[in-house]
Amino acid sequence: MTKAVIPAAGLGTRFLPATKATPKEMLPVVDTPAIQMVVEEAVNAGLPDILMITGRNKRPLEDHFDRNWELELTLEKKGDTERLEKVHRSTRLADVFYVRQGDPKGLGHAVACAADHVGRQPFAVLLGDDLIDERDPLLSRMIEVRRQHGGSVVALIEVDPESIHLYGCAAVDATAEDDVVRVHDLVEKPDPAEAPSNLAIIGRYVLDPAVFDVLASTEPGRGGEIQLTDALMTLAGMPADEGGGVHGVLFRGRRYDTGDRLDYLRTIVRLASERDDLGPDFTAWLREFVADLPQADG
Secondary structure (H helix, E strand, O other): OOEEEEEOOOOOHHHOOOOOOOOHHHOEEOOEEHHHHHHHHHHHOOOOEEEEEEOOOOHHHHHHOOOOHHHHHHHHHHOOHHHHHHHHHHHHOOEEEEEEOOOOOOHHHHHHOOHHHHOOOOEEEEOOOEEEOOOOOHHHHHHHHHHHHOOEEEEEEEOOHHHHHHOEEEEEEEOOOOOEEEEEEEEEOOOHHHOOOOEEEEEEEEEOOHHHHHHHOOOOOHHHOOOHHHHHHHHHOOOHHHOOOEEEEEOOOOEEEOOOHHHHHHHHHHHHHHOOOOHHHHHHHHHHHHHHOOOOOO
């Protein structure tokens, strides 16, 4: 298993006007684009072959992972080796390939666009809105579970039952391992009163190549889009020797949702506070700033 797929064709409308001409995946988390952090996660899990599913106005993604000779030469002449190494890092991270989704037909359709590149081998899918802290190696654990059980693996978190309508939801059975469950049903954004659990799917998947055959025959679902959740539900009911079966890894680590403006700001504050080069000065200022804020009424 060497390949990871990163869907990156979304319009980023929640961050307009910043994303009018800049892909949302290039928004910085302190000083690193979110997309680079996702690629680093895949590489750290042993997946150096990256396919990005892009769309129009996503050229900056390609530029970021390409060489910038003029910038590199300028930094070399200045003797700025620290910044030069940061520039080199993004170009040396992985073998990055690109394919355009064309029509925005949903996450399932985006994954299906990777069929020719991936071939008949298992692969990971990482959504750029979910950042997983590098100290909590979720993806590596999911790959391990795939090796143990076969089939496909999804990442699950416990959420407030009233918030389950924002996610895909899993109905599960326990296994002998505390952090692993067997998924027997999936529902996309259910009504809280009808949700089978409070276990929400987040943006990490390890998929059997059988998913491509299932997606090819999956009809558009919620929102008129081809839902990956629907394909996974089909896989959950298929025999293991046909690539079926779905397990879930219960993730209890640090996750940052950068698809929401408020959570994006929280992410920047958290990660900046923990950095050796920024944290001490930033947190000192932050304490003073918060102390001077007017108290809210009530």
